[in-house]
């Protein structure tokens with residue numbers, strides 16, 4: 001079993017809890033109240049900026065230059081491509097400003113940035129993996145189960161169910177498996193812990209958007 005297969009098996013209950021969340025079910029049906037999606041969008045815009053910074057930092061710290069380049073490109077993608085996407089979502093969904101990072105987003109981005117800066121780079125790579133992998137699985141799940149012919153959230157769903165994103169996800173998983181294969185059991189366990197923490201925070205991110213949790 002590869003490191004990533006084992007890691008995914010450990011977060012399977014979290015993933016199932018995520019796809020059972022009202023936020024995801026209502027996104028899929030197109031019935032999610034607009035203010036919950038607006039809250040999510042505004043927080044996610046802040047998230048993506050800091051996620052991009054964390055990815056660039058991991059790129060700078062990666063041992064292998066190909067991996068460094070891949071992570072720098074991930075960072076560019078998060079900041080440039082996804083923020084541009086969010087600008088158009090802001091217009092389409094009537095979000096006027098990003099606002100402050102609310103508690104869950106604040107905690108999540110600071111977990112990612114401190115891990116990227118201070119923990120071994122393998123652990124940092126594992127910490128950002130759920131941001132790729134869970135979104136891919138959730139995007140595929142929603143895409144496969146959607147029934148509404150006119151879903152206002154269709155473009156969002158298509159982004160994460162698309163082939164471009166799938167390619168990045170495969171690359172991120174591949175790099176984690178490669179670095180895991182050449183490190184110690186202790187480091188693999190630390191990678192697993194970081195993967196679980198970020199997966200929990202993915203759950204919290206959607207949950208707090210559904211409940212509109214503010215400071």
Ligand SMILES: Cc1ncc(CN)c(N)n1
Nearest residue numbers: 044047048131132135205
């Ligand atoms: C909170 C969060 N996590 C992950 C992704 C996907 N890059 C995202 N847009 N937002």
